[in-house]
Amino acid sequence: MYIKISNVSKTYLDKGREFTALSEVNLEIAKGEFICLLGPSGCGKSTLLNAIAGFDPPTRGEILIDGVKVVKPSRRNVTIFQNYGLLPWRNVLRNVELALESRRDIPAAERRARAQRYLDLVGLRDFADRAPHQLSGGMQQRVAIARALCAEPEIIFMDEPLGALDALTRMKLQDDIRELQRSQNKTVIFVTHDIEEAVYLADRVVVMTPNPGKVSRILPVELGPGRDRASQDFFRMKEKILEVFNLREKYNIEYAI
Ligand SMILES: Nc1ncnc2c1ncn2[C@@H]1O[C@H](COP(=O)(O)OP(=O)(O)OP(=O)(O)O)[C@@H](O)[C@H]1O
Ligand SMILES: [Mg+2]
Structure with missing residues (x-):
């Protein structure tokens, strides 16, 4: 497997107390995959991304890229942050x-x-x-x-890169990013808290939940390349994700068709 994340945990020391930002994360990512890390604020998305990118190693567990343990950032990977x-x-x-x-x-x-x-x-x-x-x-x-x-780069890490943009620009850039990723066969790990964005972009959505930050579910998005935000399958996928957060009842998503 191209990227292998095994039993990764991260604890921060906060005013003398240990805080678990990430607990026992296991995830394998194939070359050329588009992965979205999705979850609410504080669930450890950036912590996980920074660990994979080599900026801030995990407290426990191990991350391998192409069989080599990640201990520092590499020139083979780049990170795009929210503030450009x-x-x-x-x-x-x-x-x-x-x-x-x-x-x-x-x-x-x-x-x-x-x-x-x-x-x-x-x-x-x-x-x-x-x-x-x-x-x-x-x-x-x-x-x-x-x-x-x-x-x-072989891998592109993106930490909520479109968060500051208006909805239309955001949709345009989502298309651009996906198109570039496909044409160049890059591996992309993309952080977002927007369910629709994750369903639109990802091959697989890694759903994370907080307290402690962990991976709740890994959901493949079997929608093919030309995705239609208004299609029934698209809605169904969003609903599946809401279920993981136990929000389905609350928002009572209706099928469009
Ligand atoms: N350097 C640090 N020291 C102590 N606690 C930290 C540190 N960095 C992050 N945390 C805590 O770890 C948890 C996960 O943080 P992280 O930044 O990974 O969340 P996130 O999912 O990226 O959230 P957001 O969507 O708001 O960016 C949070 O509760 C945060 O307060
Ligand atoms: Mg973050």
């Missing part, structure tokens, strides 16, 4: 190039050409000279995505 992380004093193209700056093995002209190529890919060719603050939030997020892809 663009450098305000650099123009768009130079922000994308940042991904390759440590790669002295790649000649400068090629680094620039590659950055340009990924800007094209996210539809921002004409904005290369702009400063980040001259772009909308959605465009800034696309710059962050171009920068992540430019590093040509």
Whole structure:
């Protein structure tokens, strides 16, 4: 298995008391899979993501990527955060190039050409000279995505990357992300607390619940690539997830058809 998470727990020391943020997580992820970590605030989504990405190792258990234990972040993986992380004093193209700056093995002209190529890919060719603050939030997020892809990573970690965007921009970027992931066969681990987003994007949804943070269920989404948010199958999948949170009765989801 490409990514293997075995018995992972994370405890934080909070004012002298131990707090269990993640309890006994087991999860296996295949290469090329799109995984959504879904759950309410505080259930340990970021904690789990940061452990897999190597930023903050687990207290117990083990994470292997391609058979190698994760102990620190790797250049083979990138993380996209909610706040885009663009450098305000650099123009768009130079922000994308940042991904390759440590790669002295790649000649400068090629680094620039590659950055340009990924800007094209996210539809921002004409904005290369702009400063980040001259772009909308959605465009800034696309710059962050171009920068992540430019590093040509094997795995992309995304921690609620679309949370700050309006609903329409969000839907457009969901399509873009899924399209890029499919065409490049990347492995994506995407954190969200939005059930619809998870059902729209994921091959499998990892449903997490808090106190302590744990994986409650792992649900495959058998809806194929062209997903219709208004279809009966889509609703049924959302309902299945609400059931895990025991919210089905409360929201009494009706089938659309
Ligand atoms: N450095 C820390 N020290 C102590 N407690 C922490 C620390 N980081 C996270 N926690 C706690 O661990 C739990 C899980 O946090 P985490 O950030 O993983 O949740 P999350 O699911 O990503 O939530 P959100 O959706 O709000 O981002 C929370 O209760 C949080 O308060
Ligand atoms: Mg979080």
